[in-house]
Amino acid sequence: MAQMRYREALNAALREELARDERVVLLGEDIGVFGGAFKVTDGLLDEFGERRVRDTPISENTIVGVGVGAAMTGLRPVVELMTINFSLLAFDQVVNSAAHIRYMFGGQVSVPLVVRMPQGAGHQLGPTHSHCFEALFLHVPGLLVAAPATAADAKGLLKAAIRDDNPVIFIEHESLYGVSEEVPDGDELLVRFGRARTVREGSDVTIVGVSRMARTSERAAATLADEHDVSAEVIDPRTLRPLDLDTILASVAKTNRCVIVEEGWPHGGVGANLAALISEQAFDDLDAPVRRVSGADVPMPYSKPLEDAAYPHERDVVAAALAVLERPGAPAGGD
Amino acid sequence: MPALPEPAAAREWLASMTLIRRFEERAAEMYARAKIGGFLHLSIGEEATIVGSARALRDEDYLISTYRSHGHALVRGTPPENVMAELFGRVDGCSRGRGGSMHMFDLERRFMGGYGIVGGNLPIAAGIALASDYKQTEEITLCVFGDGASNQGTFGETLNLAALWRLPVVFMVTNNQFGMGTALRRHSAVTDLQRKGESLGVPGTRCDGMDVLDTHRVISESVERVREDRRPLLVEAVTYRFRGHSMADPEQYRSKEEVEHWRERDPIPAFGDLLVREGVLDEAARAQIDADAIARVDAAVEFADASPLPAPQSLYEDVYVLDREVRGSYSLHTTELRAGEAEAAEQDGAGEAPAHEDEIAQQMTDALGIADEAS
Numbered sequence: 254m255a256q257m258r259y260r261e262a263l264n265a266a267l268r269e270e271l272a273r274d275e276r277v278v279l280l281g282e283d284i285g286v287f288g289g290a291f292k293v294t295d296g297l298l299d300e301f302g303e304r305r306v307r308d309t310p311i312s313e314n315t316i317v318g319v320g321v322g323a324a325m326t327g328l329r330p331v332v333e334l335m336t337i338n339f340s341l342l343a344f345d346q347v348v349n350s351a352a353h354i355r356y357m358f359g360g361q362v363s364v365p366l367v368v369r370m371p372q373g374a375g376h377q378l379g380p381t382h383s384h385c386f387e388a389l390f391l392h393v394p395g396l397l398v399a400a401p402a403t404a405a406d407a408k409g410l411l412k413a414a415i416r417d418d419n420p421v422i423f424i425e426h427e428s429l430y431g432v433s434e435e436v437p438d439g440d441e442l443l444v445r446f447g448r449a450r451t452v453r454e455g456s457d458v459t460i461v462g463v464s465r466m467a468r469t470s471e472r473a474a475a476t477l478a479d480e481h482d483v484s485a486e487v488i489d490p491r492t493l494r495p496l497d498l499d500t501i502l503a504s505v506a507k508t509n510r511c512v513i514v515e516e517g518w519p520h521g522g523v524g525a526n527l528a529a530l531i532s533e534q535a536f537d538d539l540d541a542p543v544r545r546v547s548g549a550d551v552p553m554p555y556s557k558p559l560e561d562a563a564y565p566h567e568r569d570v571v572a573a574a575l576a577v578l579e580r581p582g583a584p585a586g587g588d
Numbered sequence: 589m590p591a592l593p594e595p596a597a598a599r600e601w602l603a604s605m606t607l608i609r610r611f612e613e614r615a616a617e618m619y620a621r622a623k624i625g626g627f628l629h630l631s632i633g634e635e636a637t638i639v640g641s642a643r644a645l646r647d648e649d650y651l652i653s654t655y656r657s658h659g660h661a662l663v664r665g666t667p668p669e670n671v672m673a674e675l676f677g678r679v680d681g682c683s684r685g686r687g688g689s690m691h692m693f694d695l696e697r698r699f700m701g702g703y704g705i706v707g708g709n710l711p712i713a714a715g716i717a718l719a720s721d722y723k724q725t726e727e728i729t730l731c732v733f734g735d736g737a738s739n740q741g742t743f744g745e746t747l748n749l750a751a752l753w754r755l756p757v758v759f760m761v762t763n764n765q766f767g768m769g770t771a772l773r774r775h776s777a778v779t780d781l782q783r784k785g786e787s788l789g790v791p792g793t794r795c796d797g798m799d800v801l802d803t804h805r806v807i808s809e810s811v812e813r814v815r816e817d818r819r820p821l822l823v824e825a826v827t828y829r830f831r832g833h834s835m836a837d838p839e840q841y842r843s844k845e846e847v848e849h850w851r852e853r854d855p856i857p858a859f860g861d862l863l864v865r866e867g868v869l870d871e872a873a874r875a876q877i878d879a880d881a882i883a884r885v886d887a888a889v890e891f892a893d894a895s896p897l898p899a900p901q902s903l904y905e906d907v908y909v910l911d912r913e914v915r916g917s918y919s920l921h922t923t924e925l926r927a928g929e930a931e932a933a934e935q936d937g938a939g940e941a942p943a944h945e946d947e948i949a950q951q952m953t954d955a956l957g958i959a960d961e962a963s
Contacts, residue, residue, distance in 0.1 A: 322711065355909070362693070419908050
């Protein structure tokens with residue numbers, strides 16, 4: 254085990270895969286000379302050269318499309334978009350090209366492309382740099398969606414993403430880049446897609462936390478145990494597509510109650526989707542309605558107290574868990 | 589006048605243009621008879637741009653096109669049977685009935701597809717060229733798009749990036765005078781389209797897209813220059829589509845006189861006349877080329893009509909490359925379609941039992957159980 258920051262874990266994954274497979278190339282704005290806006294690609298240009306680590310113009314749609322074309326003809330490109338908000342400029346190539354090409358051309362070709370980007374609030378970057386769009390990408394058949402919450406998963410999932418033959422949307426979290434954690438050694442650390450991580454075992458309530466919210470949920474579970482005598486099981490799906498629904502349903506069968514925590518917007522969100530799946534497939538297991546904790550239904554504001562109020566915190570998750578358990582101290586009815 | 593190619597090649601060019609023409613005419617008929625759904629964009633009038641440019645390529649070069657792409661598939665050698673079957677939505681279609689008129693594809697022949705989004709193919713062309721360059725091959729990519737696409741963001745973005753990275757792409761803007769129903773002078777501030785790449789580092793030139801010889805000459809020169817210099821070029825092929833934008837176009841934006849004026853320059857009779865004048869063909873051989881094209885298209889229609897419609901169970905095939913190590917579900921679907929996925933996985937495994945076969949079986953059982961409870 255080595256102690257490593259989330260960004261260093263990503264860097265290690267890229268370095269190892271660049272070294273392992275000549276077909277891997279990196280494309281992105283400021284990933285080379287500058288070392289990456291969040292320093293994820295730091296040092297890779299020096300190590301692998303301009304042929305493999307390419308600074309691009311600020312042309313998000315075209316960068317992704319270039320990745321698609323190169324992936325169709327034998328490379329395994331990893332495209333970095335500076336933040337997830339900028340991916341909206343690339344949505345045509347992400348959806349109409351990356352996601353659809355294999356299907357619309359009758360399976361003749363695959364698109365082994367990874368598009369990496371960070372999401373998330375907390376740095377007062379306002380409405381065009383702070384959002385969480387897991388749900389937008391989850392919506393699209395043809396894409397895989399990974400959202401690592403730990404340094405170990407960041408490394409293991411990114412390596413698995415690069416080796417996958419499907420287009421992968423790889424969603425990092427801006428506020429996690431500096432988090433330092435134990436990461437297993439070895440080039441071959443892979444975290445297989447479609448396998449949820451049980452962050453903490455428990456018996457009273459299942460809390461599903463996505464991306465950074467897996468960590469917020471873990472802290473909430475500790476508080477629930479310490480202060481409320483509640484045993485919460487926390488599950489991090491790690492990949493939203495493919496989705497390890499079995500692990501979530503097995504947990505719900507055990508606890509009979511479920512809270513889903515995400516940072517994105519509530520309408521049509523990851524939680525809305527998951528709540529529907531749970532109610533369709535495990536209705537008889539539920540002793541209370543599934544409850545969602547999500548980002549506020551507003552564009553992300555700049556001012557600190559407003560920004561804080563616009564994404565979920567540990568206290569919100571604790572309150573939601575108490576509410577599904579119908580414990581005193583929980584908010585009555587809705588939030 | 590540019591020199592004629594070898595007689596065999598000249599005859600083949602005429603035959604290819606004629607095949608595209610006859611194919612498109614039959615496609616229009618089949619559309620009117622509801623054998624073909626959706627949109628149908630015909631390239632009648634633009635055959636010289638297709639054949640003249642594609643014949644400037646080597647087999648290992650790539651061609652990528654737009655939603656008006658039947659001719660591009662045919663010129664690369666995709667059998668007309670499979671192109672027609674695609675229009676008919678049949679399993680033998682070149683995209684297995686998933687793509688339709690706008691999304692032809694033939695990887696084996698390096699026809700990298702028709703794309704339904706205006707300008708959507710430009711970045712992909714640059715990516716293909718990046719891979720060619722990366723692999724240190726001599727391959728180039730010919731990227732065809734319409735005058736309307738020259739206003740898309742991808743035009744500026746891709747030309748800039750291709751010039752910056754010295755990617756081997758020939759960008760060919762097929763100027764057929766209209767972005768759908770909007771005339772060139774009403775949609776582009778610069779109507780001299782060959783100049784639109786200049787400020788992006790991509791020099792341009794122009795060819796007469798109604799003349800297969802001129803198109804071939806200019807594209808050949810551009811292709812070889814790009815192959816040699818590793819710098820992209822832009823070629824404007826000036827042409828005209830004789831039919832509407834699609835079959836659903838009443839053509840109220842242009843006059844009959846204008847269409848007639850361009851029809852007088854129809855590239856197929858013009859080239860046929862030239863070959864007869866130059867003694868490459870006699871009239872009987874010319875008539876035979878046409879008869880052969882008609883017969884080939886008849887056979888294509890017959891084949892397409894006999895080809896099965898896809899089974900609904902195949903709906904979920906080829907959305908993903910399935911990985912045995914993946915435990916979670918890729919797609920959400922009903923019981924029958926989970927069965928379809930299991931079959932797809934089995935086929936994919938080429939006889940060997942997938943490692944997670946039991947998991948799929950379990951999923952199916954679970955899904956069945958749920959379905960039973962629900963009903």
